[in-house]
Amino acid sequence: MKELVLIIEDDKALHKMLSFALEQEGYKSLIAEDLKSAHRHFQVHKPDIILLDLGLPDGDGKSFIKMVRHEVTTPIIILSARNDEKEIVTSLDMGADDYVTKPFSMHELFARMRSAYRRASGLNSSSPILTCGSLSIDTQLHSAYKHTQLLKLTPTEFNLLKYCMLHPNQVLVHARLLKEVWGVGYQQEMQYLRTFINSLRKKIEDDPTRPHYIMTEMGIGYRFFCENSSYPKE
Amino acid sequence: MIFLRPYRHYFLPFFIQVFITLIGTRFTESIGLINIAILHLIPVLVIALRGDMVATMIITTISVILFDLLYIPPKYSFNVHNLIYAWSFILFYVVGYIITFQSRRLHSTAIKDVLLSTLSHDLKTPLSSIIGNISLLHKREKLNESDHNRIVVQIKQSSQQMNRLILNLLDSARLQNTQTLLQPQWCDWEDLVGIALQEFDQDHQLIASSIDPELPLFWGDTALLVRLLVNLLDNGIKYSNDDTLISLTIQSLNDSIQISVFNQSPPIKKADLKNMFEKFYRLENTADMGGSGIGLSICKKIVTAHQGVITAYNGNGGVFLEVILPTIKHPDIRPKELL
Structure with missing residues (x-):
């Protein structure tokens, strides 16, 4: 099946390029240059994926996220300018699924789209064993392995890794990670997150400064990268 | 004498003051008070053109004191019998202030001009590589696989270079006002x-980093x-001998962090080592490097904004760039967890 992508972007050069590249990749696409036509396209065509530029001529794209989330769980990916970390975090909190910053590579965008779409179509496995590359964890036994070798993780490190592995390829905002792993009230305690990510990387990464699993999204959060997770590729 | 260096712009106006005083006191009668007053405005003009308010104030005050002391009756006293002279003193300051202000404006437009020309040069260099390579691709014929790949890689690298430059510019704008716009957090x-x-995909393997694992x-x-x-790394890559390793070392000292980047290259002249962090300064022999003079000046601003110092020195068959950043705030001691 060809998925329908709604591109909401007012820059002509960019949306032309996007729709061409999407076509090459096997998607169908629709273009909206402002919020008004975005609303119309959304109601009429029911797109499968939405690419949204936040700065539109007739208003703030965030209101559109709100409207969509009111009705459906269609994946929304933000196309953002740099220096907009606050905007990105707010949009993610409002229900956007992911983001790319301009200038972005098509490769990157397609990866984000695939993973967001997969998540939205509910293909998550419920097995207690999660694997990703050479890493695997058993959520019931509370044990983690790298190349079948048992990793000595502290309880917090384990919870952090577990949360990451349960949400692979997804942007995980700082505040959300802190809340989910440490608990409510810890959302601002960045130093915990930095310290534990650092120590976790030392245990799971081959080279902590060139991480393979836990990627940093500057000013926003982290992303657990997983090429061959237990999730089927379409 | 070294301690006088920062004040060397005072020398010329001082000299002029002395000269005018010599002439003025000798020929007071024949020159006349008005002309002497005008003569004493000369050092004020000279210093005011530098756009330094404090210096202007100092030199103007000297002029006023000399004029009052030596010429205005009663001589050799600070008393002023005629109120009209008090007005002259005020006018001295007003003239000094106006010229200082104007010359500052001229200064800032001059900086903007340099900025614009450097920028357009630095942006045009990667852009012309992109356009050139794209037109090669456009023709299509006679391109074998490896040429094609080389062209695409070049386009990619040039665009990354442009992107880096643009990011630098944005940060440079942000750094104009460091105190309000610094957004510190635990890093x-x-x-x-x-x-x-991540910003250096092709050159990735050329960078060897060693970071103290116990760094707070x-x-x-x-x-x-x-x-x-x-x-720092970009600079290291640009100015190193081809295909040699750039090394990045970060370690913790007492109450500070030391970052040093080393690249192999012929030694740099002493004056250049000092000046390379100034805005748009580029080593003489590197005019067509396609780099930007803006990179290191931004490094300096970033370091200064974090109360640190940046220095460059020769050694070990290459050049070291070294940054020392004081640790101002210490993290809470991490709650120790049992395995």
């Missing part, structure tokens, strides 16, 4: 290095510190 150096390394978290602006690392 992990390994993490920062990881992000910085650092209270600083994440985005700017990443830019600092990127610019």
Whole structure:
């Protein structure tokens, strides 16, 4: 099946390029240059994926996220300018699924789209064993392995890794990670997150400064990268 | 005498003051008070053109004192019998102030001009590589696989270079006003290095980093510190002999963090080592390097904004760029967890 992508972007050069590249990749696409036509396209065509530029001529794209989330769980990916970390975090909190910053590579965008779409179509496995590359964890036994070798993780490190592995390829905002792993009230305690990510990387990464699993999204959060997770590729 | 260097712009106006005083006191009668007053405005003009308010005030005050003391009756006293002279003194200051203000404006437009010309040069260099390579692709015929790949890689690298330059510019604008716009938070150096390394995909393997694993978290602006690392490495790559290793070392000293980047290259002249962090300064022999004079000046601003110092020195068959950043705030001691 060809998925329908709604591109909401007012820059002509960019949306032309996007729709061409999407076509090459096997998607169908629709273009909206402002919020008004975005609303119309959304109601009429029911797109499968939405690419949204936040700065539109007739208003703030965030209101559109709100409207969509009111009705459906269609994946929304933000196309953002740099220096907009606050905007990105707010949009993610409002229900956007992911983001790319301009200038972005098509490769990157397609990866984000695939993973967001997969998540939205509910293909998550419920097995207690999660694997990703050479890493695997058993959520019931509370044990983690790298190349079948048992990793000595502290309880917090384990919870952090577990949360990451349960949400692979997804942007995980700082505040959300802190809340989910440490608990409510810890959302601002960045130093915990930095310290534990650092120590976790030392245990799971081959080279902590060139991480393979836990990627940093500057000013926003982290992303657990997983090429061959237990999730089927379409 | 070294301590006088920062004040060397005072020398010329001082000299003029002395000269005018010699002439004035000798020929007071024949020159007349008005003309002597005008003569004493000359040092004020000379210093005011530098645009330094404090210096203007000092030289103007000297002029006023000399004029009052030596010429205005009663001589050799600070008493002024005729109120009209008090007006002259005020006018001295007004003239000094206006010229200082105007010359500052001229100064800032001059800087903008340099900025614009440097920028357009630096942006045009990668852009012309992109356009040139694209037109090669456009023709299509007679391109074998490896040529094609080489062209695409070049386009990619040039665009990354442009992107880096634009990011620098944005940060440079942000740094104009560091106190209000610095957004400090806890940073992990390994993490920062990881992000910085992502910007150099092709040259990735040429960078060897060694980071003290026990490095504490650092209270600083994440985005700017990443830019600092990127610019230091970028500079190292640009000015190193081809295909040699760039090394990045970060270690913790007492109450500070030391970052040093080393690249192999012929030694740099002493004067150049000092000046390379000034805005738009470029080593003489590197005019067509396609680099930007803006990178290191931004490094300096970022370091200064974090109360640190940046220096460059020759050694070991290459050049070291060294940054020392004081650790101003210490993280809470990490709650120890049992395995």
